[in-house]
Amino acid sequence: MKHDIVYVQSLLQAHDVASYKITQTDTASYEMFFVKGRLETVRSTDTRDLSVTVYVDHDGKTGSSTVQVYPSQEEAEMAEAIASALRRARLVFDEPYDLPTGGTEVYEDDGVLTKLTPEQIGADIAEAVFGAPAPEGAAVNALEIFVKDSAVRVMNSRGIDKTRHKRTASLEYIPTYNGKDGSVELYQFDTLAVLDTEALRASVSEHMADVAARMEAKAPTAALACPVLLPIREFRSLVRELAHDLSYQTVYNHSNLRSVGDAVQPDCVGDTMTITACRTVEGSPSGAPFDGDGTTLVDRVLIRDGVCVGRFGSHRFARYLGEEPTGQLPCLCVAAGSVSAETLRAEAHLACVSMSGLQVDLFNDYIGGEVRLAYYFDGKTRIPVTGISISGKLSEALRTLTMSTECATEDSYHGPVLARIDGLQIF
Amino acid sequence: MACSSYLLSKKDLCRALVTELRRTFTYVSVLGTDIRSTQMQVNRRLSNVGDGTDSERGFVFKLSRGGAFYEYSTDSLEGDPKQIAERITEQLRVDERYRTATISPAAVTDEPLVRDFERESDVDAYSEEELLTLSAELRDRVLASDEHILNAFVILRTLSVSKLFVSEHRTLTQSYAWVNGMMMVLYREGDGKMVQARTGANAHLIADVLRELPTKVDALVEKARHLAHATPITPGVYDVITAPSITGLIAHEAFGHGVEMDMFVKERALARSYMGKPVASPIVNMRDGAAAALSAASYFFDDDGVLAHDTQIIKDGVLVAGISDLISAGQLGTEPTGNGRRESYKRKAYSRMTNTFFEAGTDTLEDMIASIEHGYMLFETNNGMEDPKNWAIQCVAEYGIEIEHGKLTDRYVSPVVISGYVPDLLMSISMISDTVTIEGAGFCGKGYKEWVRVSDGGPALKVKVKLG
Structure with a gap:
C-alpha cells in the first residue's frame, strides 16, 4: 500500500494536530545518457515524497518542525514521525505567525511537451542535438536528457489544497572540438518549456561554432582594457543576487544590504534597472502558480529605475515585517535596456561566451570570474580569447551598466540578452 | 550504528527480485537507501529543528542485457517479486531510433561477498x-x-x-x-x-x-x-601559501574532477593522456578514497556495491591512477575503485570523488611563510568550478592575508579568485607543510548538478598563481 497526502492528513487529524502543512511531490522521470553518440544508460523513476510540517503555539510563541514520511511506512512508524515533529516544534520559540488560507485549485500542464511520450521527447532531443550542423571536428561527446513529470500538492489546516502538474525536459551536453593541436569543450545545460527541435538544433549549432572558436582562442599577449559584455546566463546571476537582497527573510535575518528607497545604481551613467519578481515569465519552465506554502503568487516590482521599491517573500516573513505576502516568487523579469545588441557589439569590447560562473559579492562590492571563452573586438577585428579573468567593483559595474533592447527568456529569467559593464579589470 | 530495520526487512525481497530479473537481464543489482538527516539551527530571531534535506528511503535497480544499462528508481517495494519485476521491465522503454545505438557490452564485476559494515x-x-x-x-x-x-x-x-546492496553474488x-x-x-x-x-x-x-x-x-x-576592513586584491601573479581548505579546493576542483574516469570514457578529461606522466612538482602526492581518510565521504562500499578504496592519484608528481564507477571501469577495462556515487536513490551513479587530498610534505608552515618576500596566504573555500578538458582553474577563497618580508601582516583581502592553468599551478608547488587537515563539510556537483558529500584538504602548499 503506497500512502498518499490524504492518508497523512487523516493521520494528523486522528492525532489532533491542529495546525499543519503537507506536501506531496510525485515524480515520474525518463532519462537518457549518451556517450559519444551511443546510449549508455536509460533511467526511469517513479517516486513520491511526502513532507509534513506541524505548527504548535506555546508560551506565547510559535514552533514548527518538518519531517519526511514515506509512502511505504506502516501507520505506527508514520505516527511516530508526526509525534517527533510535535515534540520538536515545542522546542522552537519563534515569533507567532499564522498559516495562509485558501481553497482548492488544480493547475494542469497543457503544454506541448505533454502531447508526446517521454521516450519520443528524449529521442527528438537526441536527434536535434546530434543532428545539429557543426564545423568539421566539432561534436557532442556527452548528452544527458531528463524528461520529468511532477505533480505537487500542498494541503494545510486552513483549507489550502492546491495541485500543479508540470512536465519539463532538460538537457546537459558537452560541445567538443578535436583539432590537430588538441581538444577543447564547453558546457551547456538547458531546461525546455516547449520542444522546438529547430530552435534547439540552431542553439546547439551556435555552441558548436563557439567550441571550435575556443580551439583557436589564445590568452591575449597584452593587457585588454575595454567594456565587458555579459551574456544572458551570467547577467541573470547578477540580477538574482540583487533580488535576493530584497527578500523578506533576508531582511528579517538582518542580512540585507539595501532597504526600500535605497539606490542600487547611484550616479548611473548607463541604464537604470527595473526588476520584477514574477510567478512566471513567457517561455519559462520555472513558473509556478503557488509556492511551497500554497500561497498564490503575486508579482512584485523590486527595483524601479535603479531604486529599491519593493520586497518579496513567503507568508510567514511577510507577516513578521507587516507586509503583504507575495509568496516565494520563482522568476525574475528585467526591463529592456536602451541600446541594441548590435550597437553594443559595434564598439570595442570583450564579449564573454563561457565563464566558470560569474562571482557576485554584494557585501564585498565585488564582481568577477574566470572567462573560458570570449571574443575580443578592437573595433575592427574579432578574435577568440581564453585564459583571462575579469574583476572589479560591483557598484562601478552597476553605475556603468548598459543593457540591450532585445530580451529573451532563460530558465527563470526574462530580460536583456546582453549587458555591457565598464571599468572591469581584464587580466 | 545499526543498519535500518526497514532495509533489513526488504533483504529477502531484494534477493528474490534479483533472481527474477536475472531471467531477463545479464546483470542485476539493487541498492536500498534509508537515510535520516536532521538540521538544527538557531540565530538571533529564529530557530529550527527538523529533518534535513538528505532524508530519503527508496531503491534503485541497475540492469544490463549487454550494451546500455537500465535503471529504475522507486520509493517502495511491495508485493510479488514476479509482478514487481514485470513492472520494472515495462518501465525501461527506448524509442526505436535508439534501441541499437548503444555502448559496447562490457564485463561487470560481481565477485561473491556477503558482509555487514x-x-x-x-x-x-x-x-x-x-x-x-x-x-x-x-x-x-x-x-x-x-x-x-x-x-x-x-x-x-x-x-x-x-x-543495502544486493546482486547475484553480493549482499x-x-x-x-x-x-x-x-x-x-x-x-x-x-x-x-x-x-x-x-x-x-x-x-x-x-x-x-x-x-x-x-x-x-x-x-x-x-x-x-x-x-570588515578587507580590501580587494590587486590582480596579479603572486607567491601564495594555501591553507588546507584551499589546498583541498585545488585538489578537488583543479585536478580531482579530471581523474573521474567516466570523463575518460567520454574523452572529456585531459588527464587521460597524462597517465604515467608528470603533472605536478615531484614533491606532490595526492590521494582519493572513501577508505583513504575518516571524513564526510567515508563509506564501506559505494553505490555500485564496490568496496571502498584508497587510491593514489599522483605519486611523486606523476599521474598514476584515476577513480571509477562500475560502468566506466567496464568500458575502460579496469577495476572499479569504489567511487560510484549517487546524489540519491533517484539519481544515476557516476565516478565521483570522496575524500580527496594532497599528502604531507616536509616543510614547516613557518618556513614557508618566511620564504615569501611578498604574497598572500589564502583561507577558506568559497566555491570552485572544474574544467577537466582544458584544465582551467576557478577557485574562490573567502579571504587572504598579505605576507610581507616573510611575515603575515594584518592586511586582509576578500574575496580572492584563483585562476590559471592546472599544470602551471601544480608544477609551481615548491614547498609542502608537514601537517594534513581534511575538511569534511563540502558538497560537490558534477557540472551543475548531482550533489554528493565530499571532503578535501591536505597540508599548506607554496604555489605561484594568478589572483584576482
Whole structure:
C-alpha cells in the first residue's frame, strides 16, 4: 500500500494536530545518457515524497518542525514521525505567525511537451542535438536528457489544497572540438518549456561554432582594457543576487544590504534597472502558480529605475515585517535596456561566451570570474580569447551598466540578452 | 550504528527480485537507501529543528542485457517479486531510433561477498532538546562577544546512513553517521561594509563537534573584525601559501574532477593522456578514497556495491591512477575503485570523488611563510568550478592575508579568485607543510548538478598563481 497526502492528513487529524502543512511531490522521470553518440544508460523513476510540517503555539510563541514520511511506512512508524515533529516544534520559540488560507485549485500542464511520450521527447532531443550542423571536428561527446513529470500538492489546516502538474525536459551536453593541436569543450545545460527541435538544433549549432572558436582562442599577449559584455546566463546571476537582497527573510535575518528607497545604481551613467519578481515569465519552465506554502503568487516590482521599491517573500516573513505576502516568487523579469545588441557589439569590447560562473559579492562590492571563452573586438577585428579573468567593483559595474533592447527568456529569467559593464579589470 | 530495520526487512525481497530479473537481464543489482538527516539551527530571531534535506528511503535497480544499462528508481517495494519485476521491465522503454545505438557490452564485476559494515555513532546519544540548548548557548556567547555582530547562526546537521546492496553474488549492508557543525556571524561596524564570517567542526561523532565548535568562537569574531576592513586584491601573479581548505579546493576542483574516469570514457578529461606522466612538482602526492581518510565521504562500499578504496592519484608528481564507477571501469577495462556515487536513490551513479587530498610534505608552515618576500596566504573555500578538458582553474577563497618580508601582516583581502592553468599551478608547488587537515563539510556537483558529500584538504602548499 503506497500512502498518499490524504492518508497523512487523516493521520494528523486522528492525532489532533491542529495546525499543519503537507506536501506531496510525485515524480515520474525518463532519462537518457549518451556517450559519444551511443546510449549508455536509460533511467526511469517513479517516486513520491511526502513532507509534513506541524505548527504548535506555546508560551506565547510559535514552533514548527518538518519531517519526511514515506509512502511505504506502516501507520505506527508514520505516527511516530508526526509525534517527533510535535515534540520538536515545542522546542522552537519563534515569533507567532499564522498559516495562509485558501481553497482548492488544480493547475494542469497543457503544454506541448505533454502531447508526446517521454521516450519520443528524449529521442527528438537526441536527434536535434546530434543532428545539429557543426564545423568539421566539432561534436557532442556527452548528452544527458531528463524528461520529468511532477505533480505537487500542498494541503494545510486552513483549507489550502492546491495541485500543479508540470512536465519539463532538460538537457546537459558537452560541445567538443578535436583539432590537430588538441581538444577543447564547453558546457551547456538547458531546461525546455516547449520542444522546438529547430530552435534547439540552431542553439546547439551556435555552441558548436563557439567550441571550435575556443580551439583557436589564445590568452591575449597584452593587457585588454575595454567594456565587458555579459551574456544572458551570467547577467541573470547578477540580477538574482540583487533580488535576493530584497527578500523578506533576508531582511528579517538582518542580512540585507539595501532597504526600500535605497539606490542600487547611484550616479548611473548607463541604464537604470527595473526588476520584477514574477510567478512566471513567457517561455519559462520555472513558473509556478503557488509556492511551497500554497500561497498564490503575486508579482512584485523590486527595483524601479535603479531604486529599491519593493520586497518579496513567503507568508510567514511577510507577516513578521507587516507586509503583504507575495509568496516565494520563482522568476525574475528585467526591463529592456536602451541600446541594441548590435550597437553594443559595434564598439570595442570583450564579449564573454563561457565563464566558470560569474562571482557576485554584494557585501564585498565585488564582481568577477574566470572567462573560458570570449571574443575580443578592437573595433575592427574579432578574435577568440581564453585564459583571462575579469574583476572589479560591483557598484562601478552597476553605475556603468548598459543593457540591450532585445530580451529573451532563460530558465527563470526574462530580460536583456546582453549587458555591457565598464571599468572591469581584464587580466 | 545499526543498519535500518526497514532495509533489513526488504533483504529477502531484494534477493528474490534479483533472481527474477536475472531471467531477463545479464546483470542485476539493487541498492536500498534509508537515510535520516536532521538540521538544527538557531540565530538571533529564529530557530529550527527538523529533518534535513538528505532524508530519503527508496531503491534503485541497475540492469544490463549487454550494451546500455537500465535503471529504475522507486520509493517502495511491495508485493510479488514476479509482478514487481514485470513492472520494472515495462518501465525501461527506448524509442526505436535508439534501441541499437548503444555502448559496447562490457564485463561487470560481481565477485561473491556477503558482509555487514557498521561504524560507531553517537548521533542518538543526545536529545534534540540538549543539542538545541547547546546551540542557543553558543549563539548567545557569540552575540555577546562584540556589539557589531548583527546576527549569529549556529547550525548542527546530522546524517545517519543505512544502505543495502544486493546482486547475484553480493549482499552487503552498511551504516554510518556524519555530523557537521557550523557557526556564522553577520558583522558591521557603523556604516561600514557588512561581512559574513564562518567556521565549522565536522566529525563522525557528535561529541567531537560539540567539543570543538565552542573553541572557535573567539577566532570567528576576530576574523569578522578583520574582514570588515578587507580590501580587494590587486590582480596579479603572486607567491601564495594555501591553507588546507584551499589546498583541498585545488585538489578537488583543479585536478580531482579530471581523474573521474567516466570523463575518460567520454574523452572529456585531459588527464587521460597524462597517465604515467608528470603533472605536478615531484614533491606532490595526492590521494582519493572513501577508505583513504575518516571524513564526510567515508563509506564501506559505494553505490555500485564496490568496496571502498584508497587510491593514489599522483605519486611523486606523476599521474598514476584515476577513480571509477562500475560502468566506466567496464568500458575502460579496469577495476572499479569504489567511487560510484549517487546524489540519491533517484539519481544515476557516476565516478565521483570522496575524500580527496594532497599528502604531507616536509616543510614547516613557518618556513614557508618566511620564504615569501611578498604574497598572500589564502583561507577558506568559497566555491570552485572544474574544467577537466582544458584544465582551467576557478577557485574562490573567502579571504587572504598579505605576507610581507616573510611575515603575515594584518592586511586582509576578500574575496580572492584563483585562476590559471592546472599544470602551471601544480608544477609551481615548491614547498609542502608537514601537517594534513581534511575538511569534511563540502558538497560537490558534477557540472551543475548531482550533489554528493565530499571532503578535501591536505597540508599548506607554496604555489605561484594568478589572483584576482
